[in-house]
Amino acid sequence: MNAKKITLKKKRKTKWIIVLSIVLIAVLIFTIRMAFYKPFIVEGSSMAPTLQDSERILVDKAAKYTGGFYRGDIIVIHDKTSGRSSVKRLIGLPGDSVKVKDDQLYINDKKVEEPYLKEHQQEAKEIGVSLTGDFEAEVPSGKYFVMGDNRLNSMDSRNGMGMPSDEEIVGTESLVFYPFSEMRQAK
Incomplete structure (x- = not known):
């Protein structure tokens, strides 16, 4: 009987x-995840059709410390002055020359394809307008050129948002996680 009680106590323990x-x-795991990832709600249509208003994304904060950012990344920017955050596509890195001519993007005078714009380019052609508008910009050291x-329909580095710095970039989008039926990695 004593042996049974001892065995039962050991099993419970x-x-x-x-x-x-x-x-x-x-x-x-939760603590580590929250240190490197942050949920974020997309507000507005500046990243449509890639990201939709009210979608929830997971932002990889570690990208800031593990190799940086790359052209084409979808990033979250936090403006400390206004307290607002926004999602944009990283177009130009510090020191880059950014130019759009006839709806074609050039970085450092090299043509860059933007497959994520195809839907909007077709719509713009149908109504007879330029999607992006011609412009040229030099990206200063420590700054990034971003566009929706x-x-x-995007407030970005072309028209008043300015060019965010490293400190203003929260991280890169890693996953659309809500609505669940739309779960995906946005490109």
């Missing part, structure tokens, strides 16, 4: 150790 270990691991994918 083992179960509690396992449960506590699982809870501790879950809390640790919905070029006709």
